[in-house]
Amino acid sequence: MTTVLKTEDLRKQFGELTAVDDVSIEIDDGDITSIIGPNGAGKTTFYNLLTGVLEPTDGAIWLRKDGELADITDAPPHEVANAGLSRSYQITNVFEGLTVRENVRVARISHENQRLDFRSRAGSDEALEADIEELLSLTGLTGIADTKCDTLSHGEKRTVEIALALAIEPSVFLMDEPTAGMNPTEVTEIVSLIQQLDTNLDATFVVTEHNMDVVTDISDRIVVLAEGAILADGAPEDVLTDERVTEAYLGSEAV
Numbered sequence: 130m131t132t133v134l135k136t137e138d139l140r141k142q143f144g145e146l147t148a149v150d151d152v153s154i155e156i157d158d159g160d161i162t163s164i165i166g167p168n169g170a171g172k173t174t175f176y177n178l179l180t181g182v183l184e185p186t187d188g189a190i191w192l193r194k195d196g197e198l199a200d201i202t203d204a205p206p207h208e209v210a211n212a213g214l215s216r217s218y219q220i221t222n223v224f225e226g227l228t229v230r231e232n233v234r235v236a237r238i239s240h241e242n243q244r245l246d247f248r249s250r251a252g253s254d255e256a257l258e259a260d261i262e263e264l265l266s267l268t269g270l271t272g273i274a275d276t277k278c279d280t281l282s283h284g285e286k287r288t289v290e291i292a293l294a295l296a297i298e299p300s301v302f303l304m305d306e307p308t309a310g311m312n313p314t315e316v317t318e319i320v321s322l323i324q325q326l327d328t329n330l331d332a333t334f335v336v337t338e339h340n341m342d343v344v345t346d347i348s349d350r351i352v353v354l355a356e357g358a359i360l361a362d363g364a365p366e367d368v369l370t371d372e373r374v375t376e377a378y379l380g381s382e383a384v
């Protein structure tokens with residue numbers, strides 16, 4: 130297996146509090162890895178470190194780029210995104226006044242401009258439109274491509290957000306609570322979408338999620354954080370039956 134994302138002794142202190150406690154992890158190419166843990170375990174802080182939103186107190190982060198692991202420890206968020214690490218947020222961040230296709234177009238053009246090779250692309254307009262249509266199709270949004278986002282359901286908006294995150298052609302896609310706020314039908318649809326994307330895209334997925342049925346359905350591997358440190362790491366059937374994991378969740382509404 131090829132490692133696409135790696136952390137070594139990654140640590141974040143907020144004053145006396147250690148939110149992420151020397152986390153060393155290697156994420157394998159093509160896997161869906163779920164990072165779970167009780168409330169306050171450090172999942173969001175870990176994501177914020179990976180994406181350059183927060184600076185680590187100590188430790189290092191590498192991302193595979195052009196066949197090599199590149200050090201992205203001190204890279205700001207836009208450089209991390211350009212290097213191929215994309216993130217979809219818990220809170221929807223689509224442009225409400227634009228249609229679904231227009232939102233995807235903005236994200237795609239912004240990515241092309243960041244890569245600074247937009248004008249040099251042969252037949253760029255056609256290539257751009259083809260890329261947009263492919264993204265819409267991959268995420269099942271073609272049928273509502275001309276719908277303005279302010280009229281979409283919560284689940285549809287979350288799917289648009291996934292399309293926007295995919296517009297940067299990520300090698301690693303971090304999904305932050307993809308089912309948060311969804312009804313059961315929407316949850317089933319998003320699980321099916323994640324599984325299809327995993328099959329159809331050459332990307333690696335890292336997912337934080339509180340819904341354990343979803344975690345069980347999608348994960349190749351589960352990493353459990355508790356008090357900022359890795360408590361368990363392995364195949365879903367092993368991790369979810371691990372007594373230490375059950376104990377860590379006792380009193381938490383997550384399990």
Ligand SMILES: Nc1ncnc2c1ncn2[C@@H]1O[C@H](COP(=O)(O)OP(=O)(O)OP(=O)(O)O)[C@@H](O)[C@H]1O
Pocket residue numbers: 143146147148166167168169170171172173174175
């Ligand atoms: N900016 C901050 N300043 C101080 N403490 C913080 C800050 N951000 C997070 N923390 C603390 O760090 C710890 C880890 O928080 P974090 O949000 O990463 O956990 P989490 O696993 O994402 O929780 P949840 O599942 O509830 O979202 C918590 O004790 C939290 O209060």
